[in-house]
Amino acid sequence: METCYSIYAQIASIPVGYSNPSLLLAATSPEMASSLINRPALGNFPSHDWAEILETGILRVAPKGLNQVFTGTTGSDANELAYKAAFMWKRQQERGGASADFTTEEMSSAMNNQSPGSPALSILSFKSGFHGRLFGSLSTTRSKPIHKLDIPSFNWPQAPFPMLKYPLEAHHSENAAEEARCLAATEEIITTWPLPPAAIVVEPVQSEGGDNHASPAFFQGLRDLTRKHNILMIVDEVQTGVGATGQFWAHDHWNLSHPPDMVTFSKKAQAAGYYYGDAALRPNKPYRQFNTWMGDPARAILFRAIVEEIERLDLVRNTAAVGAYLYEGLQGLQRRFPREIENLRGQGQGLFIAWDSPRRDEVLKLLKTVGVNCGGSGERAVRLRPMLVFQRHHADMFLEALEKVIRS
């Protein structure tokens, strides 16, 4: 058996390496044991240290401009909580503010799953996007039929996501036109869809859907559209967040004029939820946004340890540096084997690198025979999702293994 390592990392969800000693310390602390065996119903009875656990962990890495968090349990759950917040915000505006009471008609129609209580609103997502597999989140997921077949969906709209040509430097004007086309189509849907969107949801890099990137200008364009039409922008950082792209949050690459309204997280955080910055997104009455557990203190304690480990080892800088090194190595392979590595992408995006392969599934299988567990996304992409502790010598090992597979 040769070296066997994972650049898939439990579907991009292991942050700082298996059996990390700092995480082990957190996992074996009395605080952890208590949080496991005395799990509180956080909405009603938060433990005395819950605010501190949040402030020193989850909130310490809150995206710029967002200083509040609502905790959940998984990425799908985080997105659905954000969607619910968006719908409540939108209806509250239409109703005339936080102090306006629900009408009798709203209350009785909601109990029958009818409007106006169950509003005729939607969430706009993008073609090839993936946002989870619960009923609401699945209605925004557009990755593959196998994810959606036989499951009832809301009649929510999808806008096209830019399909960029690579290498980027050779297709500048074509790609700009493609992004402009997608923005125009997005605006068309926002203004005409029979169920008006309360929010758009977008991934910084479409991950399950094939590692599709877009430029900061595209995302700024989306931010402008949402502000123009008074709807919210939810950035789904379930897969991109927590350091993978060479920034703690992938949307930090965009330098938006205004921060997103909400940012969702899960996977590498090992906790889940959504950040927001506007007090108007805080439910105006108790029990509107609520469930029994509302997250998991055990996972929040672990996220705090993950954050500390990322800072201690300067891992965001590491993913940027090793990502650049790995990308360069892949560019070298691409020059030598242009038919095997097409549309190499993710430059400047840390370790969030992918390319298309004409024989993707075979390549993934062969990589396993030389000790590398690697994943795919979309129809033909090979996606790299190493842990944040991935180093130059790991990149060298991977490049060597990949060359061996390509030559075979």
Added chain:
Amino acid sequence: METCYSIYAQIASIPVGYSNPSLLLAATSPEMASSLINRPALGNFPSHDWAEILETGILRVAPKGLNQVFTGTTGSDANELAYKAAFMWKRQQERGGASADFTTEEMSSAMNNQSPGSPALSILSFKSGFHGRLFGSLSTTRSKPIHKLDIPSFNWPQAPFPMLKYPLEAHHSENAAEEARCLAATEEIITTWPLPPAAIVVEPVQSEGGDNHASPAFFQGLRDLTRKHNILMIVDEVQTGVGATGQFWAHDHWNLSHPPDMVTFSKKAQAAGYYYGDAALRPNKPYRQFNTWMGDPARAILFRAIVEEIERLDLVRNTAAVGAYLYEGLQGLQRRFPREIENLRGQGQGLFIAWDSPRRDEVLKLLKTVGVNCGGSGERAVRLRPMLVFQRHHADMFLEALEKVIRS
């Protein structure tokens, strides 16, 4: 400060007492630490001991006739997973079996959230039922407007749930007529609703909705209807399961002619998911029923310890015995204060006892001043949800506190 104890138990989710030493042992085991810091993506890379953890824990207490489990993270999630299984099962039948391929039209329409790929099917639930607050589960929840307002819903139907009169022995024929009326209405909806139900979902005792009970004959009637019309019966045991009613599963009280098709669990299990018995409910292709984590080994390890503790201390028998004792004490109070304790219910249902109070919120508040944290359900019910370790002397303390409040 007088004695302060909880018969609410973190919304019915603490099983065997705070800081239980046996659970502490499990929570501080090396196995637990590893499951926390090396959380696997169970669908792709289950840990070597995952099957054993399930067999010695979650599956050891599987309801009669159900020998398979799909693990999730919360009660809402468990229900949505069960709904998805029901939709896939129904469409698979309509398509002609597990080997029938999806059509091109199904695949393309699913990607657009349209039928036939997104089928025009529903889940039938009951008035006052509660099944969670994600988008699909919320469409089956009918407890209170505050749970549903401003959140888009599927146009799924609700059938009436029997509103029984108490004491049961004085209203036998009225209650039988009420249950017959509800069964007839259920059948009417099954056969006429524009989105045909793939399944019904029902709680053994409607919990959030006001602690509404029905007779075993009613549930047998539902089982007969579902078999007659070839749809599935999902029993939501999120709140009733794991020993609270004097049986491990509340539906054990019914002696059904055929077991339910699926049983969902969470809360006291501290893990979540659904049991099923029919291989036809197993997805026929990989990645149909799937997500990154597919449950949580840490919580499954804890559930195993909970099961062992329940067996070691014979806690299901305890809830039956102490429940009977507590019910008798409440009957005594009811005789003396008939205006304060109305519609006492839950006889023979272990500790799952409730009554209606004309001044419910005041009673709950006053109970806190004498050291008792107790919860409500529905509009005017006081519901008792003690832990399984609740004993006779706790019942005495509670009865004494309640009398003090009633007299005040």
